Amino acid sequence: MKGDAEEGAPGSKGHYKIRQFKADDAEDLAEVFHSAVHGIASRYYSPEQINAWCPGAPPAETIGQKLSDGRAVWVAIGEDDTPVAFIDLESDGHIDMLFCHPRAAGQGVAAALYVRLETVALRQGLKLLYVEASEAARGFFERQGFAVDRRRVFERRGVKIHNYRMVKILD
Template sequence: MPDTRIDIRPLAADDYPAVGRIFFCAIHEGTRAAYDAAQRLAWAGETIDLDRWKARVAALTGFVAECKGEPVGFITIDRSGYVDLAFVLPSTGRSGIGGRLLGAAADWANAHGARQMTTEASLVARPFFEKHGWHVVEEETVLRMGVALRRFRMRRDLII
């Protein structure tokens, strides 16, 4: 039986190439059923902008999921409990990785005094968050590069 152990560790500044790749693949491959090509391009770009990801990851707090030492997912969280980014490689979807990352972020948020967690979830992410006890606060449409994307403001109260 292959080793499928998943390790969760803190996000590090030098994770930016992996984070950029996971994000890019999750958008361009993992959301095809929900967003058209123009929407995916507006959301994730045509290529992975490593300079942008380097600067962005350096300013974030979060967690990375690794399988056999390779990053396969990540989540970011701030002290208010806001989840800005939560993505896994499409090839590892529905394997519990997202739930493990969400659990690590919830534990961190609780430990840092957050009373709730919030996010803006995509059409694809909404069912995942609902499965983990989140609820929709508001549906919204945002424009990225002039292209409309539907998403959902979501919230989950934390146990204090």
């Protein structure tokens, strides 16, 4: 296990650890993204919507560049250091991405990632966190204390998709 990794938050099963993103995670995270959309979000959206959202795993360079633009990114890793989930935090409190591979889902991994993010957000003095949560993630964010601001409908590759703008005020 890498020295900079720490145990997941209480409540997770403890098989996964959390560390910061490294540039060579990009290919694994592209696969996590693709598997999460096709293996989990597919229960909440039609096949047309899923394929419009994620026609295939994005190129590693695309996701690597995005996650290396200065935002904070945490990765949950399995025992072989393979990433199974990730979350990001932009400097204004925006959470752009939260994805968990189906093989690691339902074990509190995303909750552990979120706890880490919120701890850092509070330390940075952020007053608010916000996210455009998918139908698959709405319940997760509600359990983390977020409230729905509004339902959004938008088009991706010519297909209508909805999500929810959700906000959490930090005390």
